[in-house]
Every structure is written in C-alpha cells, then in structure tokens.
Amino acid sequence: MGTSLRDVARLAGVSVKTVSNVVNGYAHVSPATRAKVEGALSQLDYRPNLSARNLRQGRTGMIALALPELDAPYFAELSRCVIDAAAEHRWLVIIEQTGGGLERERRILDGVRDHHVDGLILSPVAVGAEELAARTDDTALVLLGERIYDGPADHVAIDNVRAAYDVTEHLIGLGRRRIAALGAQDDTASGTAPLRLAGYREALAAHGLPETVVKVDRYQRAEGAAAMTRLLASPEPPDAVFCFNDLLALGAMRTALAAGLRVPEDVALAGLDDIEDGRYSTPTLTTIAPDKNQLARIAVDLLKQRIDGHTARPPQEFTAGYHLIARESTMGGGLSRGVG
Amino acid sequence: MGTSLRDVARLAGVSVKTVSNVVNGYAHVSPATRAKVEGALSQLDYRPNLSARNLRQGRTGMIALALPELDAPYFAELSRCVIDAAAEHRWLVIIEQTGGGLERERRILDGVRDHHVDGLILSPVAVGAEELAARTDDTALVLLGERIYDGPADHVAIDNVRAAYDVTEHLIGLGRRRIAALGAQDDTASGTAPLRLAGYREALAAHGLPETVVKVDRYQRAEGAAAMTRLLASPEPPDAVFCFNDLLALGAMRTALAAGLRVPEDVALAGLDDIEDGRYSTPTLTTIAPDKNQLARIAVDLLKQRIDGHTARPPQEFTAGYHLIARESTMGGGLSRGVG
DNA sequence: CAACGTTGTTTCAACGTTGTAAACAGGTGC
DNA sequence: GCACCTGTTTACAACGTTGAAACAACGTTG
Known part of the structure; x- marks a missing residue:
C-alpha cells in the first residue's frame, strides 16, 4: 500500500540499496545522489515498513510492559514514565495487564516470543524466583518493583x-x-x-x-x-x-x-x-x-543493555531513590x- | 533465532506450506499429516514470526490508542477497557500520549504509518475538524470521547x-x-x-x-x-x-x-x-x-469494521450509555x- | 605504471510467512 | 482406458528491507 524503497528508487533513478543507504544515514553517499534521493523521498512521502525492517533485522523496536492493572494510579503513573523513557530509545511500548494473577504472568513470560517484542519489563506479583529461573524464553527481561531474591533477571526497585x-x-x-x-x-x-x-x-x-x-x-x-x-x-x-x-x-x-x-x-x-x-x-x-522516573529510566536502560547483547553480565539489583x-x-x- | 516453519517442516518431513496450513487451520489436511505436523510443532515449540506474517499480509495486528495522559484516572480506566476489548480481536494496543497538545496530536495523526499499526483510536483534545479532514494518512481512524462535527471519521462518545x-x-x-x-x-x-x-x-x-x-x-x-x-x-x-x-x-x-x-x-x-x-x-x-466498557467496545468494533474494508460506509456517530x-x-x- | 585503498553505487540473497497455481493421488462414472 | 472430479500436497513468488559482497571509478603510493 504505502510507498516502498522501490518506488523511491525508480523516481530518483538509483538502486533500492542506495535509497536505503540514504534513509539510514550511511556516510558514503555523494551529495548529488543524496539530494536526488531526498527529493524523491519527500515527494513520495516515504515511510519505512517496520514489519519488513524488523523481519530483516530480527528486532521489532517494541518492548512489553506487563503490570497488574493499568487503572491503579501508581501503575498508570509508572507506565507513563516507562513510555517516556522508552521513547528516548525510539521504542514503542505494549502494555499487558496481568491482573496480578499467576496464570497470566506465566503466560506473558512464556508468550513473549508471540508478540515478538525485543524485551519485557515485568512488574511481578504472583510469579516466584523458581518460575522465573525455569522459563525457556531468552528474551531480555527486567523486573520492576518487586524483589525476587537470586532471580535470573535484572531488577529495579526502591529499598x-x-x-x-x-x-x-x-x-x-x-x-x-x-x-x-x-x-x-x-x-x-x-x-x-x-x-x-x-x-x-x-x-x-x-x-x-x-x-x-x-x-x-x-x-x-x-x-x-x-x-x-x-x-x-x-x-x-x-x-x-x-x-x-x-x-x-x-x-x-x-x-x-x-x-x-x-x-x-x-x-x-x-x-x-x-x-x-x-x-x-x-x-x-x-x-x-x-522516584518513578528514575525507576523507569533504569529499567529501560537495563533492558537496552540486555537487548544490545551485554548478556554476559550476571543479573544485578538496582535501587532507585525515594523520599518521605x-x-x-x-x-x-x-x-x-x-x-x- | 526462534524456530521457523522451515525447521518444523524438516522435522515433520513435509513442505513448509503444509506446516503453514496446519498452523492456520486450513481444512484440507489429512489427519495423518496433521498429527505429524502438530507433533513437530509442539516438540519444537514453534511460534509464528509476527513480523514476517505482517509483512506478508500487510497487517500488523496492532492498533494505537492515543490519549492525552495515561495517568489521568479516567484515561487509565478507559485504556484498560480498550486493551481488553482489543484483545478479543487478538489485537495488541500501543499507547501514545499526546499531552493534549496540538503538535503531538498532529504528529500522531500524520505518523500512524510510521508505526504501521492497523488502526488508530484517538481521543482528541486540540485537533479540529479541518485538521482531520486534511490528513493524508488513510489508516483506519476512530475518534473517542469528543465531538467533532462533520468529522471525516467514526466517532463514539456519550451524549x-x-x-x-x-x-x-x-x-x-x-x-x-x-x-x-x-x-x-x-x-x-x-x-x-x-x-x-x-x-x-x-x-x-x-x-x-x-x-x-x-x-x-x-x-x-x-x-x-x-x-x-x-x-x-x-x-x-x-x-x-x-x-x-x-x-x-x-x-x-x-x-x-x-x-x-x-x-x-x-x-x-x-x-x-x-x-x-x-x-x-x-x-x-x-x-x-x-459506560466505559461500551465506549471501548464500540470504538474497537468500529475500527475493526474499517480495517476489514467496509470503508465505503460514511463516517458515523455512535453514542454510549451513562448514568447518574x-x-x-x-x-x-x-x-x-x-x-x- | 602497477598495485592498492577509498569512495560511491549496485547486485544478490535472505529474513519467515502465505496466496496462487499447479502437481499429484485416489477415486467415480462412462 | 479415459476424462473428470475431490482432496491433499507442493513449488514458486512475493511482501520491503538490509548485510555482504561485488563492482566501477578514482586518487595515492611505491
């Protein structure tokens, strides 16, 4: 439906890959062709197809935030912070509601691959350490707001x-x-x-x-x-x-x-x-x-590290600030x- | 990374397309092969790659919900309803926060294609009828909770x-x-x-x-x-x-x-x-x-109709119930x- | 001037999926 | 034996993108 690189390439008289290079800010493109391509891009109002890009790159650009209920004010406020923090990495956030139930938390942990998000921030309620350790999914995971001792994942919370x-x-x-x-x-x-x-x-x-x-x-x-x-x-x-x-x-x-x-x-x-x-x-x-903003930022940053492949690092605990x-x-x- | 149809096909000794047929519940598959394939599917714990499926089908299975602020309780409660209603159509919901600002509402209306969601439910604050009429994006759109006279999109609200x-x-x-x-x-x-x-x-x-x-x-x-x-x-x-x-x-x-x-x-x-x-x-x-559940359900159902191609129908107004x-x-x- | 590196551009293949069309097997009816 | 179904399975191509590799043109160096 939308315009593809192909269309832009045709209009600009260059190859598809050259257009791709311009779009991705590749360095070695001559000013002349770059100008041509950019003209065509804006003339056709090109938008990259994220599905295709994700398929090619094995990334989706989305993370999931799983929490008990969105309509509990604390979680709504926290969600807002997470969405804002994720936006800085150009990530979109999909919110999943667990209802605090073990069954749904399990399904989400297990089903992360279904949605093909790059990572998951989970605010666990019911699920325990051994459950977490046993999960087969190797998608990046950060726990937010609860303490799971010796858990297999990074964790952020206040003291x-x-x-x-x-x-x-x-x-x-x-x-x-x-x-x-x-x-x-x-x-x-x-x-x-x-x-x-x-x-x-x-x-x-x-x-x-x-x-x-x-x-x-x-x-x-x-x-x-x-x-x-x-x-x-x-x-x-x-x-x-x-x-x-x-x-x-x-x-x-x-x-x-x-x-x-x-x-x-x-x-x-x-x-x-x-x-x-x-x-x-x-x-x-x-x-x-x-400090909800700090909580969110740390969680998102940790997830980013995991996703970017610093997976060798063992799981760590992080503490965010608070005040009375x-x-x-x-x-x-x-x-x-x-x-x- | 994950198991693909290819892997399952190899294990089951059938073609990739046959596996695809089984996964999609295609009718004409012999009980014998179906059993074989299903065995392989569960043995390898196959999960379809959504990016690929979406690329192929031109659908993403996601809708965006754009509202002023997630941490206003009304919108948090409404979001919950929308997420639940969308789940019935197996849709995921991406939440965008506009802050009630004209600039961001515009960007979202204009940038829907960026995210490649199948549709958008917008709770507009700043944007007006003529803005909406002028938008170039033809992604399905439903307005929620405000009245925009003679708008170019379906609209749901209480009276x-x-x-x-x-x-x-x-x-x-x-x-x-x-x-x-x-x-x-x-x-x-x-x-x-x-x-x-x-x-x-x-x-x-x-x-x-x-x-x-x-x-x-x-x-x-x-x-x-x-x-x-x-x-x-x-x-x-x-x-x-x-x-x-x-x-x-x-x-x-x-x-x-x-x-x-x-x-x-x-x-x-x-x-x-x-x-x-x-x-x-x-x-x-x-x-x-x-009636927030009704609001959400109507909005989601309308969006579904639009997405499924009943686009010929002119924009309509829908009214949800309320009580004192x-x-x-x-x-x-x-x-x-x-x-x- | 030959070998080499740099810059700019292209060709090719592949990511995993599914629609199309075609191939194949096993009947039935004549 | 042949045409013709029905049911089952497959080969192929395509969706839009990008990494790897190839290529061409050029300047630099020995």
Whole structure:
C-alpha cells in the first residue's frame, strides 16, 4: 500500500540499496545522489515498513510492559514514565495487564516470543524466583518493583525495607505508640509486602513498641476500607496506621472519617507510592514517594543493555531513590475531621 | 533465532506450506499429516514470526490508542477497557500520549504509518475538524470521547449535552439555586467543554436560574482547586458546583473542605467520569458514569469494521450509555465536614 | 605504471510467512 | 482406458528491507 524503497528508487533513478543507504544515514553517499534521493523521498512521502525492517533485522523496536492493572494510579503513573523513557530509545511500548494473577504472568513470560517484542519489563506479583529461573524464553527481561531474591533477571526497585522503616519511624517520632501495619499478604515468598512488613517491624523493635498487622488480598481502596473497619473494631484501636500503599491508605481514610474519627488527631495515616490522589485527598496523605522516573529510566536502560547483547553480565539489583512526604494525614494542619 | 516453519517442516518431513496450513487451520489436511505436523510443532515449540506474517499480509495486528495522559484516572480506566476489548480481536494496543497538545496530536495523526499499526483510536483534545479532514494518512481512524462535527471519521462518545443537563437538574432538584459550572475552556470549537456547558445552560434556562461559569486550562485536580478558590472569593459564592470532570471536582472539594465549608450542606459538588477516586473520597462524589466498557467496545468494533474494508460506509456517530450516580457530595449522609 | 585503498553505487540473497497455481493421488462414472 | 472430479500436497513468488559482497571509478603510493 504505502510507498516502498522501490518506488523511491525508480523516481530518483538509483538502486533500492542506495535509497536505503540514504534513509539510514550511511556516510558514503555523494551529495548529488543524496539530494536526488531526498527529493524523491519527500515527494513520495516515504515511510519505512517496520514489519519488513524488523523481519530483516530480527528486532521489532517494541518492548512489553506487563503490570497488574493499568487503572491503579501508581501503575498508570509508572507506565507513563516507562513510555517516556522508552521513547528516548525510539521504542514503542505494549502494555499487558496481568491482573496480578499467576496464570497470566506465566503466560506473558512464556508468550513473549508471540508478540515478538525485543524485551519485557515485568512488574511481578504472583510469579516466584523458581518460575522465573525455569522459563525457556531468552528474551531480555527486567523486573520492576518487586524483589525476587537470586532471580535470573535484572531488577529495579526502591529499598522497600528502609522506606517502610522511615515511615514507621516518622509515626513514632510524632508520638504514636499503637502503630498498625495494613497490607501484609498471605505468605508469598515474593512481593514487596514482606519487605515493607520487615521495615515496619524493625522500626517498632528499635523502640520497643508492639506490632499489629492486618492482611489484605489486593492493594485496592476497597480492601483498605474493609481492613480499617476490622482495625477499628479491635479493643485497642491503633493511633496510627502505616498502609503498604496509597490506595489502601485512601480506603482506610474513608473508613476512619466515616466512623467519625479525626485524621490525624485520632488516628494518623501514611501510605506509600505518592499517587496524585493523595495530594488532593482531605486530609492530604503522608507517603513515601518513589522516584518513578528514575525507576523507569533504569529499567529501560537495563533492558537496552540486555537487548544490545551485554548478556554476559550476571543479573544485578538496582535501587532507585525515594523520599518521605509528610502531609496532613500525619502532621495535621488540615481542616478535616469527622463529625464526632 | 526462534524456530521457523522451515525447521518444523524438516522435522515433520513435509513442505513448509503444509506446516503453514496446519498452523492456520486450513481444512484440507489429512489427519495423518496433521498429527505429524502438530507433533513437530509442539516438540519444537514453534511460534509464528509476527513480523514476517505482517509483512506478508500487510497487517500488523496492532492498533494505537492515543490519549492525552495515561495517568489521568479516567484515561487509565478507559485504556484498560480498550486493551481488553482489543484483545478479543487478538489485537495488541500501543499507547501514545499526546499531552493534549496540538503538535503531538498532529504528529500522531500524520505518523500512524510510521508505526504501521492497523488502526488508530484517538481521543482528541486540540485537533479540529479541518485538521482531520486534511490528513493524508488513510489508516483506519476512530475518534473517542469528543465531538467533532462533520468529522471525516467514526466517532463514539456519550451524549455530553444530556449528561450535563441531567447533573444540573439533579442539583436543581435538591433545591440549589446558585449553581456554578467549573471547567469551561477558552473557545475551542472542538472538545467536550462546550457540550457540557450547553447542557448546563439548558437546564438552568429551563428553571430560570442564573449561570456562573469558571474556566480552566486543563482537567486536573490542581486546576479544580484553583478555580474553586476563585469561586469562593466571589461576593455570592455558589451553593452547588457542576465540575466538568471528576478530577476538577476532587480538586474543588479539597479547596472547599480546606476553607471550612461543609460538603454538601454549604456547597454541593458533582463531577463527571466516575473515576474510582470519587468512590472513596470523603464525601464520596456524585458523578455521571459513562459506560466505559461500551465506549471501548464500540470504538474497537468500529475500527475493526474499517480495517476489514467496509470503508465505503460514511463516517458515523455512535453514542454510549451513562448514568447518574448520586453520592454524598450532593445527597449528604456522609460524615465529613470542614471545621466550621 | 602497477598495485592498492577509498569512495560511491549496485547486485544478490535472505529474513519467515502465505496466496496462487499447479502437481499429484485416489477415486467415480462412462 | 479415459476424462473428470475431490482432496491433499507442493513449488514458486512475493511482501520491503538490509548485510555482504561485488563492482566501477578514482586518487595515492611505491
């Protein structure tokens, strides 16, 4: 359908390969022919056929980004960063949604060849280290956002243990003593939940405080709301809750306010992710802000290295930065409270 | 790199084309050879090379979805629906972010051929009807979510005028009399803003009520917050505000609560989009819920028709359903109020 | 001036797939 | 035995591109 090199070559009166050379910026083309060819190129409005180019070169110029759900704000924001970072390498990004399920994560790991992307950035939830090690596909792979010990692939994340420690210590520093953790998960070996839990425990232990842990199935508002209901029903409700992500925190906040509690006076709340919602909730949400752009950039750059063939290098761990943002849900100063 | 038809053919002792026939489910293959070939296929774990197939067939099996920003919750949720709907046709989706800018929208319209996607679903913001009509690319195109009059492409959206009318009437029905509209835009001919404004005006006119209109540049929380500040500073502040999308409403809510107002007692707020955030804000947000799945499905199906060659059909308009969800930000019953 | 390197251009083959058309086998009917 | 089906399989070419190698024209060097 579109114009091909053949058409351009015919019009310019040169060979197909010469046109190809001009298109690809090959050095040794005489100014005269180059001018001729470029004239023909723009006259016919030539666009290279990527399928053909990819077939010839064995590359597709596309990478896949597989994450649990696009409509979780954290992942949407992260996706945006990845797409932007990939654009710098002239890569297109195909987004796959795993739903956090083992079955679909497996299918994606296994089916990368189907789509013929050059590489895959996976934000794993269910899949574990041995699964990963056993995969037959040798497409470049980078893991994003979870820690899989001794995994067979490069990995980027923030230091989840330290981040959780920092949040907990922030709450302790504000004088809170009954600090609950909301967001633990049924003991999956992988995942960030155990790491965040570890950081929380370390901080409490360092100050000799007791721990309260509430589990959830998924990191969604509804789960946060439900878990908070359980917490408030306990004989000694917490005076602070560290939620393992912002969505849980926003759900918990909804429950607390609806129950007539003041946030943070009666109960302080903190999350992790720094999604935009938390900047506009009432009260605004204290959180850990991972450097999403850095995460995305490192992931993309690592993938690029793998794809370009530096595959000899053993899998490595990379850590992106984060910082604590103290807002009204712990510091107060906001004007919200429940109707007592 | 991967196994090709050639390898499978060699192993099965048949021709390449026979393997191709088996892979593609061609009817006239004897059970014996089919069995042989299928054995070889699974033994070698064959996966078709999409680049080659696409080159041969002139199709890529991918569509592009171009929208302003992936990290606006409405678009993230919509993307999810589009990806799911596209998956039913075995299409992959490449997401392009326009930032709502004219320049990038133009580049995408013009550059579709670069990526060699089979079709494009565009959620236009800046680009107008005449731009669209002038485009040289003949790739299948469906417009999503905005109304471009007499556009040269199929178009899907909800009935924005009626939706805005419904929200406004909802507010009137609750006894509000000073109802402001938040979210008008500098007179761009295209876009949904004029439509929503029209619906708002119709409803007010039907009840002989005065109008107050506040403009914003972008549909983001921060703009909603700022615009609300301006509204509250006026001599006669509104007792209800219809925000043209949920993000604006959440920003406005933040400002109202921070100013010590009770929502909805002092000022009722309504939005449009039904993003998840609004179900967990305090108070929860009254809104119009467009049927996002239906929007996505219609858009994808239309694109499929265009791609499959029913191009003779003139461009059409399609309307997806919506419904009003009355929540605490207008109905009350929530427990949130500012500190008076 | 012969051998050689450089620059500019072309020819050729191949990437993996599938549509077309043709070849082939095994019938049936006459 | 021949023409004629139907079902099954194959050879060939082509999609648009680019690496490798070949070639021609020229300037440099020994």
